[in-house]
Amino acid sequence: MLYLVGLGLSSVEDITVRGLNVVQKCARVYLEAYTSILMAASKEDLENFYGREVTLADRELVESSSDTILEGADKVDVAFLVVGDPFGATTHTDLIIRARSLGIPFEAIHNASVLNAVGACGLQLYNFGQTVSLVFFTDNWKPDSFYDRIKENRKIGLHTLVLLDIKVKEQSFENMARGRMIYEPPRYMNIETAASQLLEIEYVRKEEVYTDNTPCVSVSRLGSPDQKFVAATLGELSEIESGEPLHSLVILGHRTHEMEIEYLLDFATDKMKFQKAVETEVEAAVELPPPVTADEDDD
Numbered sequence: 001m002l003y004l005v006g007l008g009l010s011s012v013e014d015i016t017v018r019g020l021n022v023v024q025k026c027a028r029v030y031l032e033a034y035t036s037i038l039m040a041a042s043k044e045d046l047e048n049f050y051g052r053e054v055t056l057a058d059r060e061l062v063e064s065s066s067d068t069i070l071e072g073a074d075k076v077d078v079a080f081l082v083v084g085d086p087f088g089a090t091t092h093t094d095l096i097i098r099a100r101s102l103g104i105p106f107e108a109i110h111n112a113s114v115l116n117a118v119g120a121c122g123l124q125l126y127n128f129g130q131t132v133s134l135v136f137f138t139d140n141w142k143p144d145s146f147y148d149r150i151k152e153n154r155k156i157g158l159h160t161l162v163l164l165d166i167k168v169k170e171q172s173f174e175n176m177a178r179g180r181m182i183y184e185p186p187r188y189m190n191i192e193t194a195a196s197q198l199l200e201i202e203y204v205r206k207e208e209v210y211t212d213n214t215p216c217v218s219v220s221r222l223g224s225p226d227q228k229f230v231a232a233t234l235g236e237l238s239e240i241e242s243g244e245p246l247h248s249l250v251i252l253g254h255r256t257h258e259m260e261i262e263y264l265l266d267f268a269t270d271k272m273k274f275q276k277a278v279e280t281e282v283e284a285a286v287e288l289p290p291p292v293t294a295d296e297d298d299d
């Protein structure tokens, strides 16, 4: 059996009891090490906690050599550990499709993900639209497909969760050209870079999907003891110091419920300015049905 085991967001102890039991009985244990990081635990911490050896699985191993992970999984149990929830990143469905095609049974053991824990900032999960990813820009590569998705979300007043790039096991151009397997230190996008890149694309596209004055929330180290939220305009967030990773950003939609605002104001750097920015958004929006709140909804 192939087990995809969610590790939760922060500490070794965030694994579920069922997840831990599975890890301890598996013949091989892989840790997916490129879409997220367990903020308060190293590979060695995990090995000590599980009492098992853990093999780091980089992008190359998972995406191009997945047969190594799946080898013999029709006869023995193999665990594939994913920070957050196994379905919180788009890449792991590939591994399942490959397992299925080889006739290997699989089971997912779920856990908290950034995609649901983000509700801790006070914005209702029911009011989020499409999630987007933002990659590090280079001088000549500035992919902006996120802009159209944010536009769609904002048209109908929904919030957008922006996930930020992580670069691990990257080679410098020179090392790559010379075939040297030397890797750069890992890089994690911070809030100030994310906000600046978002604004950079707005200045080029000029469709007023969002502006300097758009209300946002920065979400840092969610699920850890030093979790932090900052409610501010996008322009303000481009100038803050967000500190240690991991970070995400939420761009508010105009259907923001008053309870969401009340909750968020506690995290505002400048409460009056933030409230004004939200009111400006709401006034500019077209008439739409009232937002759904958790207590009005049956789910």
Ligand SMILES: C[S@@+](CC[C@H](N)C(=O)[O-])C[C@H]1O[C@@H](n2cnc3c(N)ncnc32)[C@H](O)[C@@H]1O
Residues within 6 Å of the ligand: 009, 035, 036, 082, 083, 084, 085, 086, 087, 088, 089, 090, 112, 113, 114, 115, 162, 163, 164, 165, 166, 219, 220, 221, 222, 223, 246, 247, 248
């Ligand atoms: C590709 S997603 C993987 C999500 C993970 N599988 C999950 O279910 O939570 C990784 C991105 O999510 C965001 N993220 C993940 N964990 C986070 C956390 N604890 N706090 C803030 N952002 C987080 C960061 O932007 C990070 O680069």
